[in-house]
Amino acid sequence: MSNTSPSAAEIRLARQENPKARERDLSESLGITEAQLVAAHVGHGATAVTANPDQLIAAAERLGEVMALTRTLSVVHEKVGTYANYRSGPHASAVIAEEIDLRLFPKHWCHAFAVEKEGEDSPRRSLQIFDAAGDAVHKIHLRNTSNHDLWDDIIANLKSDAQFDTLAVQPRQAPEGPKSNHDKLDILRDEWNRMSDTHQFLRLTSKLKMNRLGAYRIAGEPFVRALAPGCIPTMMDRISESGTPVMIFVGNRGCIQIHSGPIEKIVPMGPWLNVMDPRFNLHLRADHVAEVWAVEKPTQRGPAISVEAFDKHGTLIMQVFGVRKQDKDFVPQWREIMNSLPSLEPEAV
Template sequence: MMTGSDIRAARRQHSGRARDIAEAMGVSEAQLVASGVGEGTTAIGPDPNQIVPLLEPLGPCMALTRNPSCVIEKDGIYSDFHGGDHACMTLSPQIDLRMFPKHWVYGYAVEEEVKGATRRSVQVFDASGTAVHKTYLREGADLDAWSRLTGALALDDQSDTITVSAPPPPEGARMNPEKREILLQEWARLTDTHQFLRLCAKLRMNRLGAYRIAEAPFVRPLAPTILPELLETVRAAAIPVMIFVGNRGCIEIHSGPIGRLQAMGPWENVLDPGFNLHLRGDHVAEVWAVEKPTHRGPALSVEAFDAEGNLILQLFPVPKPPLDSRAPWAEIVAGLRDLEPA
């Protein structure tokens, strides 16, 4: 295992984003960040119930959540926090998060020199050393609050070397065809979208497995290349949407319109003030239009998965006045291209 000093020495031969450097070096991103402990980086307690309340006093920040195929970045303030041992959340209009503390394993407060300025961030990783969530201070952030956060959360153990576990294998599409009729019957009786995953677990399936064995009117397979067209149609129609991007430990949500779109190589990008989205279009292997009954009417989503069955992102309409976009969203989804038969 490489020590912190080994990683620091090897890092001098690389440049670029930390995630790419770590991959090139054969270490996890958390190990790369940990190697800076004592040189601008402080190991901190990773529990979001302790971290997030100390983020609000910082003021303006950028919240970043990603998976291997998509990155979401939102500017705002970490306000309206609701704690919990199993799940916690922020419900700020800008920074809207769902966090799962058991996956917040390693935490760091990082100060680094970037282009002649000091960049400050809080970075949290799971047991495999994969990034769960990152917070970057924006101009105007309260540096006294930053000092209080670092001091309050600093661990006694300031080691620059950590041991990480192997990432969990992809789950793929977990199906139980013998339970298909029960799935469809109970799907029709849903009153809230959050009930769906509990239904899948009860029937020993997962989200993608359920989609693959269900049929209309609940699901419709779409062409995997549909997402750039969908984003452009939403932009042109100027309707607000909800975009969910996450990993095992954190889900970040954008609610609002889409403005500037720009493709760069394999990346499809939304580049708006206070909101960026970066999507690897070449990673998208399956796209589904999914309808779930709720007490407010049907919840219609478009959901993308990679070739290993991992969820990349979900798009929904905004369901509440004054931004209710369910009707125009339904028209847009109805016009999307279906998956062509093999």
């Protein structure tokens, strides 16, 4: 970030001069955050609104069919559907609808805007939420089929008293990196064996002063298997070819978004590996994948198995599970795909 940030007028001019640039790319070129780029347009197509997820998700439910977007530096997850079945909580909330399936962490919902831009045929409208550092947490994009007639009323209800075209942000938190504790390895393996639910895993690693990747690096088989980092395209092709339904989790500090079902159209494009299905898109920077692990965790419904990808900093990029059937976590077709993926060669460890 530059010590001297451009003015709001300069940011708007840069946007006009680079109409096709992605928000994140443009903001980085200007030395600002994406939230500051959007804030510069308050009064010029953007309105500051409450960042409270209780109110924002209630608004999203009124909008009908929309596109939900959650992203990180390495992956973008887009789902078309309707927001419904919202469950509020002080530390974690959830949207558990047929197509839009989210886990929300309200403390990271710090800044929000309603954004309206000119489109070729009609306005392009969205609700955009950012964390304290100004990075995007979640976005809700209206489609042609959305309830556009409710937009003005929704924005009036959400509108913040403070309408400023500048925004103060906090420094980004540094990636945690893998944390292992070899002294607790026996305890890790013993308690891993006795898990009855996958949600117990993070509590276990926290208790042992580890994190997810740190635990994977020392646990060994049968709990984990290190896979070749380049196996993700092969995995996605095999999921597509077999029609195996999967759950694909992508998340940042403020939101985890989940796709459940098959994937069909895989389109590689440069460093990007894309799923381009009618109601689900995934855009993965395959070159960001530094470690991949096949993971098995016991549950009351049978073993839950996943393939999990991490970047060079040890940050989780995405997780893929089989879609359980008849209240069973074990999915034989998914295990076959996972077992077919190449292991990391020992000399490369």
